[in-house]
Amino acid sequence: MTLQTVILAAGMGTRLGRELPKSLTTLADGRTIMQQQHENIRAAFGSDAKITTVVGYRAETIIDAFPNANYVHNEAYDETNTSKSLLRALLATGRGGVLWMNGDVVFDPRILGRAVALIEQDQSFVTVNTAKVSDEEVKYTLDANGFVAELSKTVVGGIGEAVGINYVSSRDKRALIAQLQRVDEQDYFERGIELAIAENGMRVAAMDISDLYAVEVDFAEDLERANEVLA
Template identity: 70%
Template sequence: MSTQIVILAAGMGSRLGRSLPKPLTELSDGRTIMQQQFDNIQHAFGRNAKVTIVVGYRLEHIIEAFPEASFVYNEQYDQTNTSKSLLRALRASTPGGVLWMNGDVVFDPEALERAAVLVARDQSFVSVNTAKVSEEEVKYTTDAEGYIRELSKTVKAGLGEAVGINYISRDGKAALVRQLTRVNDQDYFERGLELAIEEDSLRVEPMDISDLYAVEVDFAEDLERANLFV
């Protein structure tokens, strides 16, 4: 069975100040952010990986750029956050686990090579960077066994930051769908994961990629930093 992969790309990305969807922002090597993601996916999972893109804002541009993908439409892209985009994608997925990523992350190809090992084990995970813990980022803590316990922007004494590349196992998917249904429209998908950990005993491993680059492009300075790596 081929790996199911979801890219969340419905948002307006207004903070970057571009007219096109943020994943179509061009990098210094001539590729777009999303093309770099597709290249990384193919590198780690081969040409048979099934990629579904959650679209919303100016969706026709993404559909035109990546006709080989499948698409899920978040018609409330201007009113909801990543929790509801991921919910739509998981509901549309076939049986089995799902790897997903934010559509604005520029990252080292090796991140998905490491991910592939956990995907093969069907182990739910959140990719993390322990090198820095910024106040405005999603942070995490772990329990005594090393699995994620808390996951939000309000975490105190966080061990690191969530990077935006994640996997939900086949057996954990139903719990995550149920929790994503419950959360507020403006919640990030991490809230659904946190609730599934707390209420459904979902075991989520932190996958450390601190030694690799991964830049979430929200502002012009983030794009400049990402361009130093590609």
């Protein structure tokens, strides 16, 4: 299938303490975080998958490393959060559904293989891990029909964590764009999803990947954990 994918890589990543964008951090296997993302996307969806990367901080370093990708610029990368980066990307990707991921996620390539069925159904989803629920991570709850009800870092009684790999269907895309336009500059994109669920009736599946690995690299210890799962 030809799929539109987005990588959010505009942030400065100051918590990791690197001069380059986090997505260009080299892993133990010699690849950068973004390189393994590109390879995972191509493995699941073929060489014609369209990859659009949202860049901001030191954008030229990412563009030079991956000259064949498409790029959207978030010039306000130091004043905005992922909600506004995703908004820019969705506005640039036409009418179809979009798979997107945070640019700091090191993940098992089988996750995207598992996502194919939902994408073919054009079913919006967030990828989740039910094996742990940390206070500082984005958590979720489900409604009576098994779809996502709440999705934020402040969720009480969360049943798992969001991994940072998500899909918005073609039918839900307009509603999500409208909510991302509305949210605060410093909101995460999950706030837009929550509002689209509550106010637009967006139905978001929770795709469980607890048996596979996915590590968001925010701190040095996260990078160590990512390298361990790659070993």
